[in-house]
Amino acid sequence: MIDFENKYFKKFKFSKNRVEKFLSSSLKDLKIAEASNVPEVKFQFAYNSLIKLGISLIACSNYKVSSRMGHHRKILEKTSEILMNEDILLYGNQMRKIRNTELYDSGVIITDKQAKEFLCFAQKVQKLSQVFFKKYFRTLL
Helix, strand or coil: CCCCCCCCEEECCCCHHHHHHHHHHHHHHHHHHHHCCCHHHHHHHHHHHHHHHHHHHHHHCCEEECCCCCHHHHHHHHHHHHCCCHHHHHHHHHHHHHHHHHHHCCCCCCCHHHHHHHHHHHHHHHHHHHHHHHHHCCCCC
16 A cells, blocks of 8 residues: 655545546647657656656545645655556656756756657656556546
8 A cells, every 4th residue: 555645645536537637738748758859858848747647646546746845756756656666766766856957956968868768768657557547547548
């Protein structure tokens, strides 16, 4: 059983329609990442897609994410637990750190190779989650 800490998550019953909207937003961001030739855009939208996917998985568990310091890390942690894949936390956390450095520090340069690798990772997680949603929630995908 997954522990949803009160500091980061609040019990909340989402409708199937609302979860589908979260998923749709995640897929939209993934498509933007796939279509872009700009490494920073590819990276940022792949990261956003991963976070939004995590929010949708957490919503399926009847929890709402609280926006506070550290909540992206918690989203990645719960996504990893829900999908039972440790790589999600490892690679997702690496993406989070790069994003934070780019956003809050002096910035970083995302190479085309890095952007493609992270996009590939986000696509893999998206596919893994589709199996989860179809099996456990019968969500239309």
